[in-house]
Amino acid sequence: MTCRETKNLLNAYVDGELDSAGSISVEAHVQACPSCLADVENLHALALSIQNGTLRYEAPRNLKGNVHAAIRAANPAVRHSSWNGRWAAAFGMAALVVLAVWGLGRQQAISSQEALLVDDIVSSHVRSMMANHITDVASSDSHTVKPWFGGKLDYSPPTKDLTEQGFRLIGGRLDYLENRPVAALVYQRSQHFINLFVWPSAGTRIKPEDQIVRQGYNIIHWTKSGMTYWLVSELNWTELTECARLLNE
Numbered sequence: 001m002t003c004r005e006t007k008n009l010l011n012a013y014v015d016g017e018l019d020s021a022g023s024i025s026v027e028a029h030v031q032a033c034p035s036c037l038a039d040v041e042n043l044h045a046l047a048l049s050i051q052n053g054t055l056r057y058e059a060p061r062n063l064k065g066n067v068h069a070a071i072r073a074a075n076p077a078v079r080h081s082s083w084n085g086r087w088a089a090a091f092g093m094a095a096l097v098v099l100a101v102w103g104l105g106r107q108q109a110i111s112s113q114e115a116l117l118v119d120d121i122v123s124s125h126v127r128s129m130m131a132n133h134i135t136d137v138a139s140s141d142s143h144t145v146k147p148w149f150g151g152k153l154d155y156s157p158p159t160k161d162l163t164e165q166g167f168r169l170i171g172g173r174l175d176y177l178e179n180r181p182v183a184a185l186v187y188q189r190s191q192h193f194i195n196l197f198v199w200p201s202a203g204t205r206i207k208p209e210d211q212i213v214r215q216g217y218n219i220i221h222w223t224k225s226g227m228t229y230w231l232v233s234e235l236n237w238t239e240l241t242e243c244a245r246l247l248n249e
């Protein structure tokens, strides 16, 4: 993929609107191209700024006085007392609008934060398969995988083997999400790989039954005993839900 083709797709890529083939192509190019990588980082930074409100414009403090003076100049007949009443009404209305917009902004900020995390999870999943680096420790024995994480993480991830149920544990890997190292447990169902990311966290408002699809991958999220779980795979929704149910048992 050329730079020009990639740059045309970057907005859709950052917004998670590309199909899996498209996003893999873009991801591959971006990993090898500092210019496109910088563009991706700028787009993420822009999204964050909008979300954090750092781009929000605050009206100067003397605006109220200026508006007051302008209205008085344009309409000398307006009596001061009634003007005050109107101003109060208008100000109250504006405050309501500001509160409504603030509430909306806050709600969107939370969900776009979750959306960024989902993007990171999908990217980690895609990268683990692209870089041929799906596992750091390859073993279907949970008694081998679990101790491998000891000393690498400050928590012990549950390492459930589901081979008998058709989801073979093939190993584990260290990954990096939400600014911390996290455990990735890797399962295989026929030719499909499944990454289970686990770390201690309060989780999100997303429920396990919320069907999240991003860039052609299915994602299931749940929280249990102070741990947050993210299951991601190209596997179909029914089988991935079954996998989540077995892991959650």
Ligand SMILES: [Zn+2]
Pocket: 002, 003, 004, 006, 029, 033, 035, 036
């Ligand atoms: Zn490029």
